[in-house]
Amino acid sequence: MTYSIVARDPATGQLGVAVQSHFFSVGAVVTWARPGVGAVATQAHARLDYGPRGLELMAEGSSAPEALETLRAQDPGAALRQVAMVDASGDVAGYTGPKCIRYAGDIQADAVSCQANIMTHEGVPEAMLDAYLWRSGSLADRLFAALVAAEEAGGDLRGRQSAALLVVPGTGDPWETLVSLRVDDDDEPLEELDRLLQMHAAYTLMSEGDEATAQGDVAAAADRFRRASELASGEREVRFWGALGMAEAGDEDGAVRELAAVCAEDPVWRELLARLPDEIGPGTERLLARLP
Secondary structure (H helix, E strand, O other), X not given: OEEEEEEEOOOOOOEEEEEEXXXXXXXXXXXXXXXXXXEEEEEEOOOOXXXXXXXXXXXXXXXXXXXXXXXXXXXXXXXXXXXEEEEOXXXXXXXXXXXXXXXXXXXXXXXXXXXXXXXXXXXXXXXXXXXXXXXXXXXXXXXXXXHHXXXXXXXXXXXXXXXXXXXXXXXXXXXXXXXXXEEOOOOOHHHHHHHHHHHHHHHHHHHHHHHHHHOOOHHHHHHHHHHHHHHOOXXXXXXXXXXXXXXXXXXXXXXXXXXXXXXXXXXXXXXXXXXXXXXXXXXXXXXXXXOO
């Protein structure tokens, strides 16, 4: 009922999984990943414990193929499952049970597996793999490109409803994520996921701006805050905090222009600016005085 991809980025060690399906809240079922351990997609007549148990086995030293084989051997309903795993070393495994509804299949390459079931046409996993291998950019960008390619190749026979994308660092605590986005119910889940990825990128730029400010790199900070506001031009939340970051980084004129525009669109942001303590918004009295 789903198409998905699991992969490890050899350049960064990041691990990720992405999925789209005509099924409510598919991300709650299919997507599993843990820093320094691996990533799992469990779908078709999904057995949820392939996710956490697969990660547990890989954390204990099993490779992705070994973990998948162990779980299959313990599963009397394996013929109905479709599962893929990749571990922190880049070993990858995929399985499509013989009772999965056609068109169903999987394909692997170095540190990546693409899989799909109940597709409109054959060839969806192959289209996903091509898109992933040829796309440049971050792991999240490449995973999303694979989802788009699947849809262009015919996608789910029943249509679209939900999507998810999860990326974790190559090392870190079990709860750490780099990207964790879900669209639980939408007529065009990939379009919404794309919008969320743009928002995620904007907030990442704001965090980078905060770090640059703390390090005294005023030019880099102002650049990050400005780019964040441009990337999320329709989001007043990003524009408001980005403008404060610009002011703190030394670009007060740019901050005043952005704040004036935001406050003109909705006066509650002027009120919020007036309420900010100095620990959060230093210099807000000066900014307020300059607003029209």
